[in-house]
Amino acid sequence: MNRELENGIVTSYPALYRSLEPRYSGACLFECDDGWYQIIDELSRKLETQARKSDLQVVCVKEKLGSLRVYLRGPATGRVQDWVATAEGLSRNTCERCTQAAMLRRHKDGGGIRTLCPACAAAMDYVIE
Ligand SMILES: [Zn+2]
Structure with a gap:
């Protein structure tokens, strides 16, 4: 995700992201494209209230098998797990590039799958069925 969007989220929800670091040098904090910004922002707003009163933290945000994945550390109540599941579910119907x-969709070379709209799929050589 672009740095400006990442910084906006991390600054807005400081308790939740207090220990999040890129997994390796030069990597993004949020390892997905910008189309999921709003999903992550809305999830973060809910989780921040919990992070302020417990040890709950986000330790990893990434795209995996075409879906958003958010990994937490600390006490994840049932409600917290529901919020994360809802966000991950939304990502499966939302273009990762453009919302x-x-x-x-599958890449034409057979490597990798991502959640894309028809226009982004065409631009990135993913199969449109
Ligand atoms: Zn798109």
Whole structure:
């Protein structure tokens, strides 16, 4: 995700992201494209209230198998788990690049799957069925 968007989220929810670091030098904090910004922002707003009154923290945010994954450390109540599941579910219908309605698509070379709208899939050589 672009640095400006990342910084906006981390600054807005300081308790939740207090220990988040890039996994390796030069990597993004949020290892997904910008189309999921709003999903992450909304999830973070809910989780921040919990992070302020407990040890709850986000330790990793990334795209895996075409879906958003958010990994937590600390006490994840049932409600927290529901919020994360809702965000991950939304990501499966939201283009990772541009926020349009999307579905899981395979790359033409066979490597990798991502959730993309038809226009982004065409631009990135993913199969449109
Ligand atoms: Zn798109």
